[in-house]
């Protein structure tokens with residue numbers, strides 16, 4: 001596969017690793033010629049490697065991410081205000097979509113002779129990178145914000161990485177790790193390798209739904225890495241003539257930290273950093289998103305939008321997913337459903353529209369404040385106790 005990277009905006013191309021950003025300042029992605037791409041015959045059990053021809057990797061490491069289920073969630077149609085499908089990315093090996101980009105990044109590092117990989121993360125990407133490094137026999141170093149909860153650190157530590165808890169600005173940390181003189185291959189959220197892996201979620205959605213093209217795909221957004229991957233995939237599939245229509249891409253943020261939604265709302269051409277408040281959606285709290293402007297372009301190009309939702313709606317959507325679809329997700333994932341509800345209320349999405357919510361990460365990693373209704377009973381009283389609930 002050709003290994004050039006290109007700017008989505010000005011079109012400049014560079015050798016891989018020649019630069020971290022385009023001269024114009026925007027992020028780069030792999031220049032992939034998809035003209036001859038067809039839906040593959042490969043096994044669904046190969047995970048995302050069934051699209052290996054379209055990925056910059058020849059020797060994959062670790063458990064294959066991807067080929068996650070896409071299911072109709074009809075019991076949530078009324079709440080969502082549309083014909084709802086959920087793409088359950090929580091079923092990836094470490095419980096989030098991050099495994100797709102990680103698998104590409106760590107495989108590539110291993111193939112090109114690196115002994116170390118690294119990342120900057122709020123938790124999920126650190127966990128994912130540590131796990132894939134372990135499977136490849138590479139050393140791993142992760143940089144997380146100093147205030148990362150101990151429970152998250154414990155999950156990450158199981159895979160044996162070197163963890164740095166960093167005081168100071170996250171946006172600066174992100175950029176600085178990409179320009180360090182170091183033997184560590186950094187696979188941060190919006191690097192070309194990560195975007196290449198992340199695009200496979202959109203290949204899968206469109207392959208799973210074909211010949212129907214969904215009217216909209218809705219996902220949470222933080223750095224803009226996943227959103228960039230989804231947009232890239234759609235452009236590639238269009239080029240390959242595998243879709244004859246394009247889904248609208250809607251990206252959702254938490255209201256307390258919504259730089260991309262703010263730029264969208266105000267009609268700005270670029271995203272600028274905001275000051276943010278705390279949110280329960282910790283995995284998407286990035287006030288200075290490195291691929292924010294690229295994501296803004298994706299939303300506008302596909303006639304979608306970037307919106308934000310308050311924490312109480314996120315919490316409510318999370319409960320709805322657990323009790324009506326049987327999926328436990330973290331708050332940062334529930335923003336997809338909360339966003340769809342908002343979109344249908346403003347008539348951007350309608351009842352008969354086929355809408356896919358990407359559920360980005362598992363709810364089984366952390367404890368939330370769910371009320372536990374239970375009581376202790378005596379083993380001799382089973383039938384009577386059961387009847388108090390069931391009636392008989």
Ligand SMILES: *Cc1c(COP(=O)(O)O)cnc(C)c1O
Pocket residue numbers: 096098124125189220221222223224225226227283284330332333360361362
């Ligand atoms: C990382 C993450 C996101 C945001 O993805 P970006 O590529 O940074 O925009 C959303 N949800 C979960 C669960 C995540 O871990």
Ligand SMILES: [Zn+2]
Pocket residue numbers: 007008009010011012022023024025026
């Ligand atoms: Zn450029």
